[in-house]
Amino acid sequence: MEKLFSPWRLRYIASDRRRIRGCVFCRAVKGRDDRANLVLYRGRSAFVILNKYPYNNGHLMIVPDAHLPTLHDAPAATLAEMMALAVRCESALQAIYRPTGINLGMNLGRSAGAGIEGHFHLHLVPRWDGDTNFMTVVHGTRVIPEALASTYRRLRPLLAGAGGDGGLPAGAAATPGRRRRGSGRRR
Numbered sequence: 001m002e003k004l005f006s007p008w009r010l011r012y013i014a015s016d017r018r019r020i021r022g023c024v025f026c027r028a029v030k031g032r033d034d035r036a037n038l039v040l041y042r043g044r045s046a047f048v049i050l051n052k053y054p055y056n057n058g059h060l061m062i063v064p065d066a067h068l069p070t071l072h073d074a075p076a077a078t079l080a081e082m083m084a085l086a087v088r089c090e091s092a093l094q095a096i097y098r099p100t101g102i103n104l105g106m107n108l109g110r111s112a113g114a115g116i117e118g119h120f121h122l123h124l125v126p127r128w129d130g131d132t133n134f135m136t137v138v139h140g141t142r143v144i145p146e147a148l149a150s151t152y153r154r155l156r157p158l159l160a161g162a163g164g165d166g167g168l169p170a171g172a173a174a175t176p177g178r179r180r181r182g183s184g185r186r187r
């Protein structure tokens, strides 16, 4: 399972032409092959997807189904579901990767660094002490020791096994028990 994304950023930039042809998130919403599209979980109005060009192992994104450029455009229920999914993702990442920290963040608009403009999304990036090492700083490269397929296999049961309640309403997704089968437990 050794995988070296080096230089991973170049691959990302090289894919720019494809991205312009359409929105990868909208394609994922409409797609039928969740595994191929790296979709880990589908809620009612938002979904969880692995980042194809991860900053770290377990780099997830929570994305509304609708193509929305700003938070302001999103229904309150969608925003609430996204935060509930963040709770679920946090638990899944903790259970599998035992990170010592997790970055959550959004890049709204090009100047903020949005890779996919027009369809906002929330990043979750697990962090470990010392994970920003000399390779990242000096060479702009990132060593990703785990293959995406492996990340997908490990995380999907924890997210998908949590039942179809989509993380809504707030609290429902955070409540162990009901339709959750063991592996999806949070605590």
Ligand SMILES: [Zn+2]
Residues within 6 Å of the ligand: 023, 024, 025, 026, 027, 066, 067, 068, 118, 119
């Ligand atoms: Zn879109």
